[in-house]
Amino acid sequence: MIHHLRAAGVDLIIDARGTAAPVVVHWGRALGDLDTAALTALADASAPAIAPSSIDHPFRVSVVPLLTEGWTGRPAVEISPHAAALRHIGTGRDGDAVLTMLALGDARIELRYALSPEGVLLVDRRVRNDGPADIEVRALAALLPVPSRAREVLDFTGRWAGEREPQRLRPGHGVWARDTRHGRGGHDDPFLFTVGTPGFGFRHGEVWATHVAWSGDRSVWLERSDLGASVVGAGERLDGHVLAPGETYAAPTVVAVWSDEGLDGLSARLHPWVRSWATPRGPRPVTLNTWEAVYFDHSLERLTPLVEAAARVGAERLVLDDGWFHGRTDDRRALGDWTVDERVWPDGLGPLISRVSEAGLQFGLWVEPEMVSADSDLARAHPDWMLTPADAVSWRWQHVLDLTHPDAWRHVFDSLDALLTQYPIAALKWDHNRDLLVPHSGGQVRALYRLLDALRAAHPDVEIESCASGGARIDLGILRRVDRFWTSDTNDPLARQRIQRWTGILIPPEFLGSHVGDERAHTTGRTASMAFRLATALFLHAGIESDISRLDDAQLDVLARWTEVYRTHRALVHGGTAVRSDDADPALLQHGVVSPDRTEGLFAYVALDRFEAALPSPISLPGLDPLRRYRVRVCDVGAPVRTVQDADPAWLANGVELPGSVLAEGVLTAPLLAPGEALLLHAVAV
Numbered sequence: 001m002i003h004h005l006r007a008a009g010v011d012l013i014i015d016a017r018g019t020a021a022p023v024v025v026h027w028g029r030a031l032g033d034l035d036t037a038a039l040t041a042l043a044d045a046s047a048p049a050i051a052p053s054s055i056d057h058p059f060r061v062s063v064v065p066l067l068t069e070g071w072t073g074r075p076a077v078e079i080s081p082h083a084a085a086l087r088h089i090g091t092g093r094d095g096d097a098v099l100t101m102l103a104l105g106d107a108r109i110e111l112r113y114a115l116s117p118e119g120v121l122l123v124d125r126r127v128r129n130d131g132p133a134d135i136e137v138r139a140l141a142a143l144l145p146v147p148s149r150a151r152e153v154l155d156f157t158g159r160w161a162g163e164r165e166p167q168r169l170r171p172g173h174g175v176w177a178r179d180t181r182h183g184r185g186g187h188d189d190p191f192l193f194t195v196g197t198p199g200f201g202f203r204h205g206e207v208w209a210t211h212v213a214w215s216g217d218r219s220v221w222l223e224r225s226d227l228g229a230s231v232v233g234a235g236e237r238l239d240g241h242v243l244a245p246g247e248t249y250a251a252p253t254v255v256a257v258w259s260d261e262g263l264d265g266l267s268a269r270l271h272p273w274v275r276s277w278a279t280p281r282g283p284r285p286v287t288l289n290t291w292e293a294v295y296f297d298h299s300l301e302r303l304t305p306l307v308e309a310a311a312r313v314g315a316e317r318l319v320l321d322d323g324w325f326h327g328r329t330d331d332r333r334a335l336g337d338w339t340v341d342e343r344v345w346p347d348g349l350g351p352l353i354s355r356v357s358e359a360g361l362q363f364g365l366w367v368e369p370e371m372v373s374a375d376s377d378l379a380r381a382h383p384d385w386m387l388t389p390a391d392a393v394s395w396r397w398q399h400v401l402d403l404t405h406p407d408a409w410r411h412v413f414d415s416l417d418a419l420l421t422q423y424p425i426a427a428l429k430w431d432h433n434r435d436l437l438v439p440h441s442g443g444q445v446r447a448l449y450r451l452l453d454a455l456r457a458a459h460p461d462v463e464i465e466s467c468a469s470g471g472a473r474i475d476l477g478i479l480r481r482v483d484r485f486w487t488s489d490t491n492d493p494l495a496r497q498r499i500q501r502w503t504g505i506l507i508p509p510e511f512l513g514s515h516v517g518d519e520r521a522h523t524t525g526r527t528a529s530m531a532f533r534l535a536t537a538l539f540l541h542a543g544i545e546s547d548i549s550r551l552d553d554a555q556l557d558v559l560a561r562w563t564e565v566y567r568t569h570r571a572l573v574h575g576g577t578a579v580r581s582d583d584a585d586p587a588l589l590q591h592g593v594v595s596p597d598r599t600e601g602l603f604a605y606v607a608l609d610r611f612e613a614a615l616p617s618p619i620s621l622p623g624l625d626p627l628r629r630y631r632v633r634v635c636d637v638g639a640p641v642r643t644v645q646d647a648d649p650a651w652l653a654n655g656v657e658l659p660g661s662v663l664a665e666g667v668l669t670a671p672l673l674a675p676g677e678a679l680l681l682h683a684v685a686v
Contacts, residue, residue, distance in 0.1 A: 001091065002039040003098045006030060008119035008269065010258055014063075014098050015043040016091035021062035022100050024145055027121065028208065028258045051227050061145060061229050063111055064102060073223050074175050076233050078138035079107045079127065106131025109140075118273040121256040125235070129243040136242050141219060141235030142254040146208045148230055152198045153222055154263075155190040156502065161490035161523045163187050163471040164502040170198065177221035179237050183400075183436025183444060184215060184473040191474070192506045193220040194263070195232060201582035203622060206260045210234040211506060213476035214252030216445035232256075239439040252477055263505055264623075267578045271508040275575075278479055281463065283570055284510050285316030285362060286563050287543035289429070292491065292522050294547065296323035296330060298344050300351055305549035307352075311359035313556055314563035315544060318356050319364035319429050324349065327376070332397040335371045336378030338415035349423055357424070364427035364465075365419070369412045370448060371433065372401045382408070387438060395434030396469075403447035413454055420459045430482070432468040452481040465513065471499065474507060484513055484541055491517025491545055492524045493536035494676055497589055497606055500540060501580065509593070510574035514540035516559070518547075528676055530555070531639035534562045535604055535678035538637065539573055539593065542566045561638030569602050569635075569682075576601070579623035581666075585612045587675070594623040598660075599685045602635065607673035619668040621683055624660030628685045631657050632668070635680035642674040657686060 002025075005012040009030045016022040025043050034042065047058045055070040065071030068084050083105030091100040097114035112124040123142035129135045151170050155178055158165045169176070178190040185191070196207035210232055212218040217237040224230045234254045241249050259265025288310040294302055298320075310318055326341045327334035340348050349365075356363045372379050374390040379399070383390065387402035403409050419425065436444060452464065463483040466473060470489030479485075485507065488499045496514060503512060514537040520527050537543070548559065573593050579601075581590035587610060592603030605619050624630055633655035649669040656668065663683065673679060 002036070002043055003091070003093065004034060004039060005096070005098060005113065005115040007115045007117055010115060010119035010121070012098075012113060012115055012121060013039065013042065014091070014100075014113065016088075016100060017043070019088050021064050021086055021088050021102060022091050023060045023062050027144055027256070028147070028206075029260060048228065054227070059227065061143070061231060063100065063143065064104075064109065065143070073225055073231070074177070074221060074233060075139060076141040076143040076235070077104070077109065079104055080136045080138065081105065083107075105135075106133075107135055107137075116273050116276075118269045118276075119258070120269050120273045121258075123254040123256060125251040126248055127243070128248040129245050132245055134242050134244055136240050137249050138238055138240050139219075139235065140238075140249065140251045141233045142210070142256070143231050143233045144208075144210070144256055146195055146222075146230050146232055148228060149197050149206070150195040150208055150230060152196055152200065154194040154196070155220070156192070157188040159187050160469055160472075161488055162495060162499070163189075163488050164191060164499050166502055171222060171224060173224050173226050175221050175223045177219065179219045180217050181237070182472070183217065183438065183441035184432060184468055185218075185475055186435065187470070187472045189472070189474070190218075190220050192266075193222075193232065193234065194266070195222050200262055202263045202580040203261065203582055205262045207258070207262060207266060208232060209257045209266055211255045211476060212236065212252055213255055214445070215448070215473055215475055215478045216442050236442060238442070241442065255476060264579055267505050270506055271578065274476070274479070274508055274511075278511070280483055280510055281461075284484075284541040284574060286314060286566060287317045287319060287364070287513070287515070287541070288315040288548075289319045289321055289515060289543060289545045291321035291366075292517060292545045296328070298323045300355070303352060304355055306547060307355050307359050307361070309549040309551070309556065310361060310544070313544070313548065313559035314567070315361060317362040317364055317427060319366060319427065320349075320352070321366040321429065322368075322431075324365070333373045333375040335368055335373040335398050336376045336401060338367065338369070338412075338419065353423055362426035363424065364429060365425050366429040366431060367416065368431040368433060369416060369451070370401055370403060371398045373398050378411070385411070387436065387444065393437060395437070398434055400434070400436050400438070400444070402444070403451060404443045409447055409451060413451060416455060417458055420455075420462055425462060427463040427465060429465045429467055429486070432473055434469070449477075449481060452478075456481065471503065474503065476506070479507070479511065484511055487512045487514060487540065490521065490523040491515050492521035492526055493528050493532050494526060494608060495524065496536050497608060500536070501589060501591060504540075504578055508574070509540045509578065512540040513543060515543040515545035516562075517545050529639065529642055530558060531637065531641045532676050532678055534558075534637045534639055535606075535680055538562070538566055538569075538680070539591070539602075539604065541574075558638040561636075565635065565637050572600060572602055577623060581620050581622055583617060585617050587611050588617055590620060592621065592623070598623070598625040598628070601683045603681045603683065605670055605673070605679040605681065607675055607677050609675045611672075616670045616672060618666040619670045619679075619681070620666035621660075621663040621668075621681065624663055624683060625685070626659065626661035626664065629657055629659050630663060630683040631655055631686050632663065632681055632683045635682040637680065641679055642677050644672050644674050
C-alpha cells in the first residue's frame with residue numbers, strides 16, 4: 001500500500017508495497033489531490049534506472065537501506081550481530097501516522113512517521129531484541145530523501161559565549177557529517193541541520209531541515225551519491241547500546257521540516273508547533289539574575305538594595321545565582337551539597353525571600369544538580385556516585401554525578417524536593433557547566449529526563465530554566481521538560497544579536513532568555529550603549545543581569561520605561577511570527593515579529609558595525625499584510641539611539657503611513673546609526 005500524509009502544504013508519501021522495506025517517495029511540497037492510481041503511478045515513475053556497473057535491478061533508497069541490498073552509503077541502522085536480510089513485517093496507519101515494522105535477524109524495528117498540523121514531520125524509531133542473546137545497536141537514525149537541487153548545507157558551530165555560528169558549504173559527492181561527543185549538545189552543536197537550493201536565505205529558497213530532539217550526542221549528515229540519490233540522516237550518536245533479550249531501545253525523535261519560503265518558513269512551521277505543546281504557564285516575567293551583579297558576594301545586606309532597585313524598575317522575578325549553598329565560596333568546591341550555607345544565611349533563605357516577595361517579585365534559585373565538586377561532602381562520602389572520578393580531567397574544577405546510580409539520583413531529587421518544599425521558589429535556573437567526556441552517555445541523559453519529569457510532577461508550578469554554560473544544551477528534547485533556555489553566557493549585545501538571530505529559527509522567543517548587562521560586557525570587555533542593550537534584550541524573554549542598585553535615578557527611569565515597553569509588547573513578541581530580512585551589508589541585521597492576524601509588528605534595524613556604503617540600506621518590514629496600510633513609528637524604550645550625524649530622515653519624527661506591500665520592499669530611508677545601535681519600529685494597521 002502507498003501511504004500519503006498531508007498537512008499545511010507538506011506531503012509525505014511512503015511506498016510500502018511488496019516485501020521489501022518501504023521507500024519514502026516524496027517529502028516536501030504538497031503535490032495536490034492524488035488518488036490511488038496517481039499515487040501508484042508516482043511511486044512507479046520514481047523508480048530509478050539501472051546505472052552502469054551496478055547491481056542488476058533499480059536501487060531505491062529505503063527507510064533502512066542495507067549494504068547487502070546495494071546501499072554503499074552511510075548506514076542509518078547498524079545492529080550486531082547482523083542479519084543478511086531485512087524482512088518487512090508490515091506497514092499501516094497508526095492514527096494520523098504511518099507505522100512500519102521490520103525485522104533484522106532477532107531485532108524488531110519500528111519506524112513511525114507523523115505529520116503535525118503545522119507540517120512538521122516527526123520520525124520515531126525503536127528496536128526490540130526478540131532473540132535469546134544480547135544484541136548491540138550502533139545506529140538507529142532517521143533517513144529522508146532530498147532532491148538533487150538541495151545542494152547547499154547550513155549548520156552551526158561555536159564556542160562558549162559564541163554559540164550558533166552559521167557555516168555554509170556546497171559538498172560534492174560523499175558525506176558531510178556532524179557528530180557531537182559532549183554528552184550534551186555542546187557550544188558547537190549543529191543544532192538545525194539545513195540543506196537547500198543554492199543561495200537560500202531567510203525569505204527565499206527551498207529548504208529541508210532536521211533536528212534531533214535530544215540533549216546528548218547526535219549524528220546528522222547529508223550524503224550525495226554519484227547515483228543521484230541524496231539523503232539527510234539524523235539520530236543519537238551511539239557508542240554501542242546493548243540490548244538484553246526482551247529489552248527495547250527508543251531513539252530520540254527526529255524533527256524534520258520543509259519550506260519553500262526560506263529559513264523564516266521553517267520558523268513559521270516550527271514555532272506554532274512548539275507552542276502547541278510547550279506553552280509557558282503565563283506571561284514571561286522580567287527576570288533579574290544576580291550572577292553578574294554580585295557573583296559569590298551573598299548576604300542579605302548586599303542583596304536588599306538590588307531587590308529594591310529591581311522592584312523600582314518593574315522586574316517581576318529575582319533569581320539568586322551561584323553561591324548560596326553549603327561551603328560554596330568560589331567555583332572550585334561544594335557542588336553536590338545542596339543545603340543552604342548557614343554561615344552566609346544563618347536564618348536560611350527565608351529573610352531574603354520575604355524581602356523579594358514584599359517587593360512584589362517571584363523568587364528563583366540557581367542549581368547545578370548534575371555536577372559534583374571533588375572538594376565536597378558528597379564526593380568524600382560517595383566517590384562511587386561520580387561518573388567522572390576525582391582523579392579524572394576536571395572542567396571548571398568540577399566532575400559529573402552519575403545519575404544512572406539510583407542512590408545518586410535519589411540524593412539529587414530529595415535535595416531539590418526539600419528546597420522546593422521548604423521555600424516558595426517559583427523557578428530553578430538549572431545549570432550544566434561541563435561536557436561529560438565519557439562514552440555511552442545516553443543513559444545519563446535519560447536519567448536527567450526522569451529527574452526533571454519527577455520534579456515537575458512533584459512541583460508542577462515551578463518553572464525550570466535550562467542553562468549549560470550558556471547555550472550548550474538547547475534542544476527540543478529537554479524543552480519538553482523546561483520552560484526557558486539561557487541562550488548564551490554573554491550579555492554583550494553585539495554578540496547576542498547574532499546568537500539570538502540563529503537560535504530563534506528553531507526556538508520561539510518566549511523560551512529564550514536575554515538580559516540587559518552592564519555597559520561593559522563581562523565576557524568580552526566591549527562597551528555598549530544602554531539603548532542597544534535594551535533593544536537586544538527586548539525580543540526574547542527579557543531580563544536584567546547587572547547591579548542596578550548602583551545606577552542613578554535617570555538610569556533607573558530608563559530601565560522602568562523599558563520594562564513597560566516589554567510588558568506592552570510581550571504578547572506580540574511571544575505569540576507572533578518571527579521575520580528576518582536578507583541583508584547584503586554584513587554590518588546590518590533586520591528582524592522583527594508580526595502578530596498572527598498581521599495587525600501589528602515590532603521591528604529592529606540593527607547596525608553591527610560601520611555600513612559598507614556612505615548611506616545605509618533602506619529599512620524593510622517583512623511579513624505584514626501587503627493589502628493593509630500601516631502606521632509606522634519609532635518605539636522609544638527610554639534611551640537615546642546614537643547616530644553619526646544629526647540629520648534624521650524626515651519621516652522618522654512623526655512616523656509614516658504606507659501599505660504592507662511597500663514597507664516590505666525596503667523604501668524607508670534609514671538614519672545613519674552609529675555602530676552598535678538599533679532602531680526599533682512599531683507598525684500598526686490603520
